[in-house]
Amino acid sequence: MKIPGLSIAHKLYLALALTLMVVSLPLLSLMAWQSWMAALLAAILLGFAILRLLTRKLFAGLQALESGLLNFKDSDFSTLLAYQNDDELGRLCQLYNESAAQLRNEKQWIYQRELMLDKVLHSAPQVLLLTDDKGIVVFSNHSAKALLNCEHNLEGMKLEELALQANPALYNALSEATDGLFELQRNEDDKQTWHLSNGELLLNNQFHRLYIFKQLTRELNRQEVAVWKKVIRIISHELNNSLGPISSMLHSGKILANKLEDTRLERVFSTIDERIRHLTEFVQGYGKFAKLPSPRLAPVVLPELLAQLQAHWQFSCTQADAQSQSRQLLADAAQLEQLLINLLKNAHESGSAPDEVGIEVGFSAQHVQIRVVDSGQGMTEHIMANALIPFYSTKSSGTGLGLALCREIVEAHHGHIQLKNRAQGGLCVEIRLPLTTI
Structure with missing residues (x-):
């Protein structure tokens, strides 16, 4: 015990x-013990x-x-x-x-640093997931919920099961557990490119694995456009160097043809002159795309811009609510107008009836959504996958510049452009641009 x-x-x-x-023991001999x-x-x-x-x-x-x-x-x-x-x-x-x-x-x-770190991690665009040695999620941020299509907290759930329910491609990327790129098909028309990096770390004397997902779709698109611009500048430079001497020699040839009064030579030189003009316009158009200036942002009232376009183009205009008449967005008015003109031109050339070409406008808290629709033939998957790339065109006289320029303008405004076929027939070009209320 x-x-x-x-x-x-x-x-x-x-x-x-x-x-x-x-101390009192000596006194015991002097007095009674009681x-x-x-x-x-x-x-x-x-x-x-x-x-x-x-x-x-x-x-x-x-x-x-x-x-x-x-x-x-x-x-x-x-x-x-x-x-x-x-x-x-x-x-x-x-x-x-x-x-x-x-x-x-x-x-x-x-505590303040933890609050700040927690806020930074939850508001980060990258997807952050931390799992223990059994694959159970012990931390996730808001972006992780969006990637895994979950509205509730992920903590306490098995990551493999969540990934399998969300997307098979995501599950395969996690199963391989190697750093690299993979593609996610979010819906029928939206394909995204993601990068996964992961590694082990020791936390509270236990091994954990940290997964970091970063979406690279916009960055890869930006790099692709930059490469195309470089190619276009090189081609334009070489063509301009050749067109100058050819034009000079053509002028001399026309003078000789007039002196000889040979109608066949005149037709030959006229044909060459026409092709030179076409090639010059082609080079100038792509030069404009390659040297598109940064947008000069200013408040733009979208209904007023659409009313100006209706004076030159036939289309119906549908707006989500009456309050949208006073809503404004920060944009370059000239570039935004060029964007809509290109899309309206394509819609009218799609075989659609003119009265079935329309622009639909909707507003959310942070974005304006513009949808240009038609009732034409639409696009095949192959055409849709390449339609936004420079030089690609299905028209015999097309330059492949219109939609590529549209994409460049939208991305310069930090927006997003998407092509998709309509269920009732025709094509829908959907644009999302950042919105500001003034």
């Missing part, structure tokens, strides 16, 4: 009693009273110090000790109070 140890107070009382007993016992008992009681009076504050301070240290153990640094005597215990209590104040400040600083 374990006997609990004596407290400091009990040891002091015991030491006092033993001391008085030893008188000696009575005197000893009285001395012990008096000593206990004096000792309790002298050590009362000391023991109160020790008890307070014990309670404070228990609070330290529970990470509570708000308690301060009131014992302020100028003795060893007082200095110890002062040191405790200073330590508590410092720990309290450090805890508050760490």
